Amino acid sequence: MKTILFIIQKEFKQIFRNKGMLPIIFVLPILQLVILSNAATFEIKNIKFSYVDNNKTSFSRALIQKFDASTYFNVLTDFPSTKLATAAMLNGEVDVILEIPENFEQNLVKNQLTDLSLIINAIDGAAAGVENVYINQIIKDFNKNAQANLKQHSVQINKPVYINSIPSFWYNKTLNYKTFMVPGILVLLVTMITLFLSGMNIVREKExxxxxxxxxxxxxxxxxxxxxxxxxxIIGFGLLTIGLIIAKLLFNVPIVGSILLLYLFTSIYLLVILGIGFFISNFTDTQQQAMFISWFFTVIFILMSGLFTPIESMPIWAQYITEFNPIKYFVEVMRMVMLKGSNFTDILPQFTKTLAYAIIMNGLAVWSYKKTN
Amino acid sequence: MSISVNNISKSFKGKTALKNISFEVKKGELFGLIGPDGAGKTTLFRILTTLLIPNHGEATVVDFDIIKDYKSIRNNVGYMPGRFSLYQDLTVKENLEFFATIFGTTIEKNYDLIKDIYVQIEPFKDRRAGKLSGGMKQKLALCCALIHKPKVLFLDEPTTGVDPVSRKEFWEMLKRLQNKGITMLVSTPYMDEAAICDRIALIQDGEMLEIDTPKKIVKHYSKTIYNVKANNMYQLIKSLKSYQHNYSVYPFGEFVHYTDTRTDFSPIDLQHYLTSKNLKNISIEITQATIEDTFMELAK
Structure with missing residues (x-):
């Protein structure tokens, strides 16, 4: 016991003397949390919107004003022709081109039916989809008003029936993406720092x-x-604590569930990560190699963790792979406990899987340590 | 016997590093392993310090088997690897304390053993090990290897890369440790250091060439060696090498060590030959064979 304590003491001394590492351990994760949480957003804003108005009537102007009023669109330019507009899209100057046909108002009044042409830059498919929904909403809204206006002129007997659905968003009422992202990014930094440091640490002794x-x-x-x-x-816990404080103070993320449960799960999860780091260090000879392999696994784990893209929309085989991803469980638990207030029984499946992972990983690591050294 | 090695062989992926090595080191002996780089010295050290398992053969250190009783060996030996391998970011004192603690002892308990050496580095005890000079590092490494009062000390090329004064000091320290009853196995590529050892083993390409005391080992050299000197060293070596009766020609400081194939060799013949090669100030004298000559001869 005395020996272990002495090694721990020595280890801490070395960590705190490493002037290059210290900022990496404590400053970079905080920067990461602050920057990423603000920047990594799924909301699509500032869409570069342009239009070609061939109609030039009060109706078409009203439609364009609708877009102008929306916070999602930056109404950029009015192109005289479709040709110029598409050229601008090719240059990446605009994301959306709305073309209003020549007889827009006339058709609407006469036939109550007209078409609009819409071109969306779909290199980022997800963004294009969201943009399409936004645009359709605005047009639908415009359509409703236009019909109401037209009806005043004509005598209409049949009143159309509208069905309105009113959604209510649970666990994240305002659909604030930061509430969703901060717990996830917290996972990312706790994982990255502990994995890299533990992986490199034993290799360093070899080196x-x-x-x-x-x-x-x-x-x-x-x-x-x-x-x-x-x-x-211990450093992993330190990072979690710092991260939770930032989440609460800076991002005002609700922490509904028990913090103690969060720490309990983290204690097991960190064992998994340390086990992986230790396992990697057994098969590498230099810190560079260890770093490279750790990086490789972290990237795969993070991209397949459900942190940025929902696991449900992955192909089935990929979903099976995510079962072996410890980060996935940590992200899930983090969000469940922080946002939903889940209790121990709720996270039991994740807890047992992580525990099993910890036992297997550390077992493997110790076994390979015996073998290679 | 402090160390007993019996037919040890080791190969790495088909490349032989040690071939049927056998030798014994008596208690309290200062035993030198002399050989060039790549001779297998470090491999032998790693086997005896239980870091490697040999392919064949057995060995005991302090009467413990290197495979069965490796744990007991680790409690009883000190190992100073060739490369400085202490914690560079810990201070001198912290390094020493660390090794004392993991051996379950304290600096105070064994202070008398390291005192002579430690007093020399004590002024720098709060300096980080990485900031020490080469000689100081070696002294610290020796202290760390001694802190648990080992019965046998393994020193793998302790003086490589150390200045001549520190080298001399270091060997004096080893001699003093020997007086305290510690058995030592030292490897070195320097032939002059070999003369200080009680017995030496010449090793090359994983094979033992000769084991004996430094005095006796030079007697194995049967030929008469001549110190040859002239005004132009390069020309001299070239000429000697092209001389039809030459047996061996090695540069040795300001001289060239020359041996002849003939038994009735007379230096005058050689003198004439060298003069004909336009060399001046020629001197040819008989000299004593050194360990280096013996080694060169055996390794031929």
């Missing part, structure tokens, strides 16, 4: 040759491993 020196001492393997990894377990 500078101290591992060999340690191996000829009567120090026991478990003492060494626990002594090496424990500091990063």
């Amino acid at each position: 500078i040759g101290t591992l060999e020196q340690i191996n000829v001492t009567p120090i026991k393997k478990h003492q060494f491993i626990i002594g090496k990894l424990f500091p990063f377990w």
